[in-house]
Amino acid sequence: MTVSIIIPCHNESGNLETLYTRIRAVMEQTGESWEMICVNDGSSDDTLLQLIALHSQDKRVKIIDLSRNFGKEAALTAGLDATLSDAAIPLDADLQDPPELIPELLAQWREGFDVVNAVRLSRTGESWLKRASAHVFYRIVNRMSEVEIPPDTGDFRLLSRPVLDALQALPERRRFMKGLFAWVGFRSTNIYYHRAPRHSGKTTWNYWQLWNFAVEGITSFSQVPLQLAAYLGFLVSLLAFLYAIWLIISTIVYGNPVKGYPSIMVTLLFLSGVQLMALGVIGEYLGRIYEESKQRPVYLVKQAWGMVNAPNTILADDIHK
Structure with missing residues (x-):
C-alpha cells in the first residue's frame, strides 16, 4: 500500500459509515493505493460490529481489536506499528479533521517532506475554555521543552516511512504522540485548515483527563x-x-x-x-x-481482521480473518 489511514476508535459507531464514505471518495480521486486501519480501543457500543461489516464490504478496511481500552495514544501506536505502507495519516473518527485534506498532505509528501502537519486555524464547536487551555498548553510545553511541538496541531498529519520506522524504534511505553512526532525530526511542513465540530456523538474527554494529558506531555519532554x-x-x-x-x-x-x-x-x-x-x-x-x-507492552491485540502485521497479538491464530 502507498498510504495507510490510521483511525483510533472508541465508541464511534455513529461516525464510521460517513467516515468510510468520505475517505473512499477522497482516495479514489487521488488514485493512490490505500488502506484504512481502524483500531477498536475497547469500545462499549457496536463500533466493532460496524467495523467488521465495513471490512466485509471493502477489504481495504482493516481492523485491530485491542483487548481493552488502553487510551488513544496506545491505540494510535498500535495502528502505526501495524502499517507497512509508504506513508501513514492518523485521523480521528469523529470527522473534526476532514478527510478532504488528504490530497494536500499527499502533495506536500510528494514534494519531499517526511512530516506534513495539519495546523488548526479555528476549532468550531469547542468551548472557549477548551480552546484557550489548548492554546496555553502548546505555548507552555514549548517554553519548557527542548523539542518544538507544532502549536495547534493534533494527530492529523502525514508521516513518511522513515518517520514510521523511527517511531517504531522508540522503546518508551507512556507515550505522548504529539511530542514523539516532533522529537524524531525529519523534514516537515504545514498545511492549515478550520476544524469542524464532531459529526456525531459526544467527546469522552473531560477536563480532568485533559489536565492529566497535559501533565503527561510536560513530564515526557521536559525536566x-x-x-x-x-x-x-x-x-x-x-x-x-x-x-x-x-x-x-x-x-x-x-x-x-x-x-x-x-x-x-x-x-x-x-x-x-x-x-x-x-x-x-x-x-x-x-x-x-x-x-x-x-516493560509492559503499550497495548495488546485481541483479534485482527485483514492485517498482515499486528504486533502484540494475544491469539496468533486470529491474526488473519
Missing part, C-alpha cells in the same frame, strides 16, 4: 518541573536564612518577645506545602520510571 522544585526550595531556604538574620538582629536590638501563633502556623503550612509540592513533582517522574521499568 523543568524538577528544576523549578529545586529553585523553589533554594528560594525558600534563602528567605528562611534572611529571616533568621532578621530575628538575630531584632533580638539584639529589641529583645526577644514571644512570637504570635498565627505567624508560626503560616510559616509551617507554607514550608509543608512547598515540601509536598516538590515531592509531588519528584513522584510524577518517579512514577514514569516505575512504569517504564516494568
